[in-house]
Amino acid sequence: MVAQSILLAPPAGPPPDLSSALDHLLEAGLLGLAVLDADGSVRVRNGVLSAWLPEVGGSCFESPILLGLEDDLRVQQTDAASEPITLPGICLAMSGASPRCDIAISWEATRGHHVVMTTPDQVDRPIDHWVMQQRREQRLLEEKIIAASHELERINRNLRDFTSVAAHDLRAPLRQIVAFTGILRGALGPAASPLARDCIGTIETCAGRLTRMTTGLLDYARLGSESHVFEPADLNRVVAEACRNLDLDLRGCAAELEIGALPTVIGVPILLTNLFQNLIANSIRYREPGRILRLAVRATETSPGITVQDNGIGVPAEFAQVIFQTFARLPNGRVPNGVGLGLSICRRIAELHGWRIELEHNGAPGACFRLDLASV
């Protein structure tokens, strides 16, 4: 009701002078106006926003903005129903200070001329422009990240395939080397010279090591390439199974085992057995000579996790990360049997489960591996 009474109220004073308002817009740089003759020559132009047009008398098509629009302006003159030609968001990049403009060209049939109106572009305000640019840059970044992750995935797949194929193909000639070395040893028999026996021994040792490496590589490659079925897995049974698989080695070093009460987790039992088997084998391999191996597998108290603690030679702190890399071995030169894949397989299995494995420094002698069961 209030609004209605205002509308109905007679205007106070004389009506506003629109031409002065137009002058104000032109002077304020909010509007540019120009009139073009039918042939495109500039008859009049006003306001800084019309400076992109040539001087009066020049052809509007000399402006790079209207270059190529001759036909469209002619169509406008002959077609009474034609709509204004609009060119939004135009900027003359060659003249650094020129603003980004919206341009509209309309044909005034009664007067036989085109009217050109130039206004500042709607998104030329710094904040709008900045926001739009940020959004686009973010989109571009996302696209780049997706492309990079696809590329990384492809490279990883190729690498896994290569590792798997290489390991598999290497095993065939390796078997031949082992077999023929055995034949050679048998053929030479006791008559073999000490040098020949030494050479055959070296070949067999190296072939054995290479066999373990290729088997490890195959296991490692298969971890990433095969699909796995996750199910409830009782870690007590998993660790018992791992110990059974290493029974001879554990007996061989008269190891004392302490297995605490372990939780049931969602995982792949065969992989988890592999993980614990590798950790226990690691403890056996890196035990302190002359000392009975003590091995404890316990659940942690503070957060969901498992520790595997031994009293072996331990791992210097500076190698805490390196030991999980493929083919990484401690540079102590005392242990000939490792090929440097066991802990990288452990890490890969932990990652497949969304867990983390790390070396824990708790001040006790030996090495302590902690399996953090909280999802990463």
Next chain:
Amino acid sequence: MAARKIMILGAIGVGKTSLANRLAFDRFETSYKATIGVDIYTTTAPVPGRPAPMPLVLWDTDGDFGLSIFRTVYLKGASGALIVGDLTRPTSLDQMAALIAGFREALPGRPCAAILNKSDLVESAAPGLTARARGADAVALASARTGQGVAAIFADLAATIERRSL
């Protein structure tokens, strides 16, 4: 000689503005700012057999237009196009292929040159990559950053425009 209008088309972030800057000012800006709307540059290109270089107006377009650029007035009166793809982003090459097809349909007979930009960022282009620019009158691996390959394909495009009297 009358100026000719060249459109620079391509997906967002492929380096259209960098190419325009290379052609107009022979410089490279390291900071990236997405173009909003259309930036217009003027430059020239040498044309074989002509004493004076050909004046050209470059319309550096907003990559966000995509194929809708062909429904805008911006394209009117264009004599040719530089259609740009980014060698480091395979999806931009798909869009480049679509823009080449769109330009040929919108302005039949007008030449378009495909630029596979950012060649300085790849050790070697994958084989068959230039086949992605099928339909373009010329294809080149180029780098707006180093300038490698830019002037040559641009001169090639100008020569084709001149030869076809466009």
